[in-house]
Amino acid sequence: MKEKYTVPLILMIILCLSSCIRKTHGNSDDLQNKVLLTLIDKRLQVAPLVAKSKWNTQKPIDDPVREKIILDSVEVKAEKMNIDTRLASAFFQAQFEAGKMEQRRLHKEWKSQNQGLFDPVPDLATEVRPVLDNLTPQLLIELKKLNTQSEYCKSLGTLKTDARKTIDSRFSDEIVNVAIEPIEKYCREH
């Protein structure tokens, strides 16, 4: 290779590499909340299945008994894990509400379309709820990382946009805001 090309070539390689490094860093800086938001999304993804199951069985969307069972166990686990129990409780209540908002939206849509029974639909108790229950300990692990010094609270400024990037666009902004509100509140107040 001619010598006159060596310096520009090396410069180009350095420029490319530095741009790649900046890109990788940029992405991780943008999405400090990625794990928590991905878990919130995974939980929301279960809502249509719950809605279908309840549509078929004509069960009410709200199940306060089930919610209390989850909240009681979350509080016990949070205490053992040294997580602020008020944060854990508010966070899970918000996830219930966000999921129910999607269920209500779907039931309204199906009603207007005269939707018949869905076939096949997974069983709520034995197939759908276990998926939600599996996510609970994973969400608690992420909540444990939430403190004023955490990357989560540091990226509070981009939480909403990060949430919109990570959580499926089928879920409305209103639903996303409900789901992330306890995190915003906790970081703002601590």
Ligand SMILES: C=C(O[C@@H]1C=C(C(=O)O)C=C[C@H]1O)C(=O)O
């Ligand atoms: C998901 C369900 O619907 C609602 C939402 C819940 C949740 O998000 O965990 C729990 C109970 C219900 O109020 C369900 O009944 O399992």
